[in-house]
Amino acid sequence: MSFDFSILRDLRKRANLTLADVSERTGLSPSVISKLERNQTSAELETLFRISRVFDLNTTDLISLAEARTAQRVDEQNYQSGDFAFDRISYNNAQVFHGSAPRGAEVTRPEIHSDIYEICWVKKGRLVIQLPKERHELTQGQSLQFDGALDHSYQALEDSEFMIVHLKKGKRF
Numbered sequence: 001m002s003f004d005f006s007i008l009r010d011l012r013k014r015a016n017l018t019l020a021d022v023s024e025r026t027g028l029s030p031s032v033i034s035k036l037e038r039n040q041t042s043a044e045l046e047t048l049f050r051i052s053r054v055f056d057l058n059t060t061d062l063i064s065l066a067e068a069r070t071a072q073r074v075d076e077q078n079y080q081s082g083d084f085a086f087d088r089i090s091y092n093n094a095q096v097f098h099g100s101a102p103r104g105a106e107v108t109r110p111e112i113h114s115d116i117y118e119i120c121w122v123k124k125g126r127l128v129i130q131l132p133k134e135r136h137e138l139t140q141g142q143s144l145q146f147d148g149a150l151d152h153s154y155q156a157l158e159d160s161e162f163m164i165v166h167l168k169k170g171k172r173f
Helices: 007-014 019-026 030-037 045-054 059-067
Strands: 077-081 084-090 094-101 116-124 126-131 134-139 143-147 153-156 160-168
Touching: 007 019, 007 030, 007 059, 019 030, 019 045, 030 045, 045 059, 116 126, 116 134, 126 143, 126 160, 134 143
Parallel strands: none
Antiparallel strands: 077 084, 084 094, 094 160, 116 143, 116 160, 126 134, 126 153
16 A cells, blocks of 8 residues: 655644644654655654654545545435435445435434434424433434434434434554
């Protein structure tokens, strides 16, 4: 796998820093930093650690930025869960669902997701989200975030349209 460390130039310019400024803060020569920015050399972890601290990043975040320089495009998938209909797009770190359900529809035991946070945003209608010790009735424009590891269910009190987002815990784009 190759890395594109030209992101360093973007980070440096956004922070209004010169090569000399980064050199002074890291103890690395300006030529080493410049070669990294132009992808003319590879870097050791210690070098990346020093540079990442200048931009208030951890080293893994800097590496992730260097390897994720292209956009990702996916096509939607359609599926049903009981009377709930969904269009879904999926990425490594997130899934986004556009859902609809007629009045009275229920999903009593959707899949439990131990590694995600779940967000439900009601765009039309009324939904009830039942958690182990909580019941939330959401109307148009309201949203709720909860840990996907919790047992939860959905019920449509009216014909409803909504968005559900699954965000992986501890991950970044």
